[in-house]
Amino acid sequence: MSDTALPATGDLTGKVAFVAGASRGIGAAVAEGLAAAGASVAVAARSEQEGALPGTIHAVAQRITAAGGRALAVQCDVTSEESVDAAIAATVAEFGGIDILVANAGVMWLAPIEKTPLKRWQLCLDVNLTGVFLVTKAVIPHLRARGGGSLIAITTTGVDMVDRGANAYWISKAAVERMYLGLASDLRGDNIAVNCLSPTRVVLTEGWQAGSGGREIPPEMVEPPEAMADAAVLLAAQNADGITGTVQRSEHLIAAR
Ligand code: NAP
Secondary structure, three states: HHHOOOOOOOOOOOOEEEEEOOOOOOHHHHHHHHHOOOEEEEEEEEOOOOOOOOOOHHHHHHHHOOOOEEEEEOOOOOOHHHHHHHHHHHHHHHHHHOEEEEEOOOOOOOOHHHHHHHHHHHHHHHHHHHHHHHHHHHHHHHHHHHEEEEEEEOHHHHHHHHOOOHHEEEEEEEHHHHHHHHHHHHHHOOOOOEEEEEOOEEOHHHHHHHHHHOOOOOHHHHHOHHHHHHHHHHHHHOOOOOOOOOOEEEHHHHHHO
């Protein structure tokens, strides 16, 4: 699809979206954006009560329903196949199917390899890579049953920053991009769009603040979470005839519409 053929907005009326990692930050903004575009949204993450970081699946789901949308708060740990399968089953039971996945759950660890404890390495791979694998694997049959749909994995511009070294976070996201680019070929015949999406700049979420080690970001490098929500709505409206097999940056995608 050419850039000029991009829809101005995505109309997701009648669609069902599963957003993994939607209790706060970018995932919460994306869940609210998809719901505002007409989708019924499963708000999935672990937090049912306020913990060290603010935000719960229930609070996000309540914001969506208060705004006139449809939402289901569903407890989900993306590192557990059992938990993922139960969350997907609950979503299908409530909304009748799934058309859209946003695999957003993520943890950040930016320290160099020599300063990375094994447990941090494993956490990054478990949440950021295996988590995407598990939710993607679980939703594919449901998208196929609907005759198509859209898979979106949230990655990072850090994948390309090889001049800034290596860390578990960027490596885990690089693997996700390889998974999704290949999956786009596998699922083209099923009319399923498969894309990666990352912020163009930094979104100052709770998780970013906690994981960045107090790094100062100049204001011109800060992006509002709504940019990711708008870009996710655009990608969510795609199928295999549209944008697929790409790595998108939020503000670039929005500017191209
Ligand atoms: P955040 O504020 O820390 O939010 C992370 C979300 O992931 C939370 O909803 C958290 O929910 C969920 N999560 C973490 N572990 C999980 C698990 N095991 N199972 C289910 N959910 C889990 O982070 P963010 O900044 O919004 O980042 C969201 C995504 O964007 C991440 O994939 C991140 O890598 C990516 N990203 C962010 C930026 C940025 O500038 N902020 C830049 C590039 C890419 P619970 O704790 O409730 O489970």
